[in-house]
Amino acid sequence: MDEGSIQERLLSSKGMDEHNLRRRISMESKKIWRIATPGVISRVSSFGTIVVTQSFIGHISAVDLAGYALVQTLSVRFVNGILVNAFTSNRNKQFKTNLICASQIGMSSATETLCGQAYGAKQYHMMGIYLQRSWIIDLITLLILLPVFIFGTQIFRLLGQAEGIAESAGYISVWFIPFVVSLIFSLTVQMYLQAQQKNLIIAWLSALQFAIHIFCSWLFVYVLDLGLAGAMAALCISSWFLVGGEFVYIFGGWCPDTWKGFSIAATKDLWPVVKLSVSSGLMICLELWYYAILVLLAGYTKDAQVSISAFSICLNINAWIVMIILGLMGAACVRVANELGSGDAKAVRFSIKVIMGTSVTMGIFFWIFCLAFGNKIGYLFTNEEEVAETISRLSVLLAFTVLLGSIFPVLSGVAVGSGLQSKVALINLICFYGIGLPVGIALGYWFNLGVEGIWVGLTGGVLTQTFSLSTLIWRTDWDQEVSKTSARLNQWYLESPENDKHVSGVA
Template sequence: MDNSIQETLLISSKTEQNGDLKGRIIEESKKIWRVAMPGIISRVSSFGTIVITQSFIGHISSLDLAGYALVQTLSVRFVNGILIGMSSATETLCGQAFGAKQYNMMGIYLQRSWFIDLITLTILLPVFIFATPIFKLLGEEEAIAKSAGYISLWFIPFIYGLVFSLTIQMYLQAQQKNMVIAWLSVFQFVIHILLSWLLVIVLKLGISGAMSALCVSTWFVVLGEFVYIFGGWCPETWKGFTIAAVKDLLPVVKLSISSGVMICLELWYYAILVLLAGYMKNAKVSISAFSICLNIIGWIIMMIIGIMGAACVRVANELGRGDAKAVKFSIKVLMSTSVSIGLFFWILCLVFGSKIGYLFTSEEEVVQSVSDLSLLLAFTVLLGSIFPVLSGVAVGAGLQTKVAVINLVCFYVIGLPIGAVLGYVTNLQVKGIWIGMTSGVATQTLALSFMTWRTNWDEEVSITSARLKKWYLESSDENKTSDQVF
C-alpha cells in the first residue's frame, strides 16, 4: 500500500514538473517571439529590397548584375560589417540597461552609437568613391569594375540610412517596442517594388532608377523611426539629446571595436570568397552565381537573425536582472526554435534548388551554376540556423572579443585556405570555394557551441552588474527627486 502511494506521488510530481516545464517553454517562447517576429519581418523586408534591386538589375544586363554583386557583397558588406559590429555594442548595453531598469541610459547609449557610427562611416566613404580603381587593383575585369564604380556611388545615401535604422532597431527591440519597425519595413518593401517597377520598367531609367528606389525606400524607414522616437512613444528611454552622449565614449568605443571585429571577420569572409570567384575562368558567371546563392542564404539568415536579435535581448535582459538560470533556459529554447526553422529551409533548398536561379536572372549559365551549388547551399542554410543565434547570445553577454578570435581561426585559418585549394588547385571552381566556406562555418558553429556550453553564467551576471554600475548616469528626473529629498 505504501509503495503504491509513493509511486502515485512520484508520478504526480513528474506530471507537475512536466507541466511546469511546458509552461516555462511556452512563456519563454512568447518572450522570444515578441522580439523575434518583428525583427524577422523587418530584416526580411529590408534585405528583400536589396534582393529585389538585384533582380531588376539582373534583367537589365548581366554585366551590371556582376557589378552590383561586387559592390553589394564586397564594398557594402565591408562597410556594413563594421557598422553592424560597432552598433551591436548598442544591443548589448541597451539590453542589459533595460533588464537592470536603467531606462534613461538607453537613449544615451543610442546617441553614443550614432556619434561613433557616423564618424566611422564618413572615414570609410573612399571605399565607395574610389570603387572602380579599387576593383581594378584587386584584379577584376575593367568593364565589371566600371559598372561597380558607378553603382557604388548610389550606395552612399543607402549606407548612411543604415547607421540610423540599425541602431534604432537595436534600441527599440531591447525594450520590446520593435513592432513599429516591422510595419515600416513592410511598407518599405511594397514601396520599393512599386518604385522599382515605375522607375526601371515604366520610365526605363535603368541602373539609376533601380538604385534611386533603393535609397528612397531605405530612408522611408529611417524617417518613420525618427517620428516614433521623437514623437514621444519612448518616454522612459528617450529624454532628448544630451551632452552626456559624448562623455565617457572610450569604454563604449572599445566594446564597439570588439563587436565590429567580431561581425566584420564573419561578413568579410563571404566577401573575400566572392572576390576569389572573380578570378575564375568565367568571372561574370562565377560572381553572379555565387552572389545569388549568398543572397538566398542572406534572406533566410535574415529570419534567423530575428531569432539572433531575440537572443541578444533575452540574454542581456536576464543578465541585467541577475538571473543566470533564466539565461541558460532561454538559450535552450532559442536554439530549439532556430534549428527547427533551419530544417524547414534545408528541405526547401533541396527540393527547389535547381529552379532558384531563375528568380534572379534569365542567363542559363548562371542558373546552371546556381543549380550545381544547391546541395551545398542547403547544408549551409542548415548551419546558418545555428551560429547566428550563438553569436546573439555572445553579443547579449558582451563576449564579442571571444567570438572575434573564433571567427578569425575558423574562417581565415580553416575556411579560406580550404576554399582556395579546392577552387583552384583541384579545379572545382566555385563549388570548391563554397566547400571551403561551409568548412569554416561548420567549425565556427562547433566552437561557438562549446564556448556557450562552457560559459559560467553566474560570473557573467557579476560582470554585467559591475559594468552597469560603472557606466550609470542619473537622469534629470532622479536628480530632481534627490534635491527634493534633501
C-alpha cells in the first residue's frame, strides 16, 4: 500500500472519529437539556418569586427591605440548607435549591441521589419510599427549627442589628413560616420527578406560580394597598399553588411505576438516612450559611441599612442567574447517578465533560451581561439612590462571582450524583470558612473596604472551592464509584409491595 493511501485512510479515520464525537456530544447534550430545561424554568420561576417580593418590598420601605434581606438571606437560607440536607441523605441512603430554607435544601438533596440511582438501577418502587422518608425527616427537622422564625426579632437583636431592622425582620419571619413549609414538599417532589425525567410538569407549574405571584403581588400591594403584608401573602399563596399542583400530579396516577401509595416501609431505616443526610446537608449548609454570614457582616458596617440591602440584592441577582446553572447541576446529578446505577463509568466521564463545557459557556455570557448592565440593575429593586449606587460599585465583583457560579454548582451536582457529599462538605468548610470569611472580614473592617471588601472575600472563597472541586472530580476513580454504587443499591433494596406481602402500604 502506498504512502498516499495510508494518509488518506488516516484522514478518513480521523474524520469519522470527529463525526462520531460530534454525534456523541449532540446526543449527550440532548439528554442533558431534556433534564435541565424544565429544571431551569422551575428554578428561575420559583426563585423569581423571592426576587419579585424583594422588589415590591424595596419600593414600599427601606427598613422593610433590609428586614426582608436579613430573614431571606439568613433565616431562610439557614433552615433551607438543613432541610435540603435531609432529602439528600434520603437519596444517599438509596445510594447506600434561607437559614431555615438552607436546611431544607440540604435534607432534600439526598433524595436526588437516591432517586437518581434507583431509577438508573430500575428499582422504581423505591423512589416513592425515599420521597416519603424525606417528608418525615424534613417535617420533624422544621418543627425543631421553627423558633428561628418565631423569635426572629429577639434573635436579630442579639446579633446586634438595628432596632428598626430587627423588628421588621421579626414580623417578616412569621410570614415566612408557611413558605418554608411549602418548600419541604416542592423541593423534594421536584427532585423525585427530576430523577425520572418527569420534571416538565414542574416547569409548567413553576411558570404558572411565577405569573400568579406577580399578579397577586400587584393586586395586594398596589390595588388593595396591603403593603408589606400583601407582598408576603402573595409569596405564600404562589408557593402553595406549586405544591398543590405537584400533589395532584403524583397522587393522580401520573407516576404509576414510582408511586405505589403511602407505605409503612417509609418509616423503616430512618436513622441511616438521617446520618447520611448530615454529610449531604452539611455540604449545602456550609455554602448557604457562608453567604448568610456575609450579609450579617454587612449589617455591622457604617451604613447598615444600605449595606444589607445592597449586598442582599446582589446575592439574589447572582442566585437568580445561578438558578439557570442549577438546572444543569440537576442534570449533572441525574446523568451521573443514572450512569453509575447502570454501571457505565465511561458514560459518566463523557457526560461530565459535556455538562462542564455547556455551563462555562453560559457563565461567560452572563459575565458579559453583568458587566454591561451592572450600573442599572439596582433601580429595579429600590428607589434609594445610595442602595442603587452601592450595587453599581459591586457590579464588577458580581460579574466574576456569576462566572465562577457557572462552574462550581455543576461540579457539586456531579459530586452529589456520585455520593461524594462528605468530601465536598470538607472542601466547603476550608474554602468558605478558612479562606473566604477571614479574607472578607479583614478587607471589610481592618482595611476599611466595607461591603466591597466583604464581597472580595466571598469571591475568594468561591474561587478556591471551584479549584478544589475540579481537582476532586478529576481524580475520582469512576470505575470504583460504579462498584460502590452497585453495592449500595443492593444493600438498601426493598422488594416492591406488589411482590412482597410483608411490605404493607396504603393505596
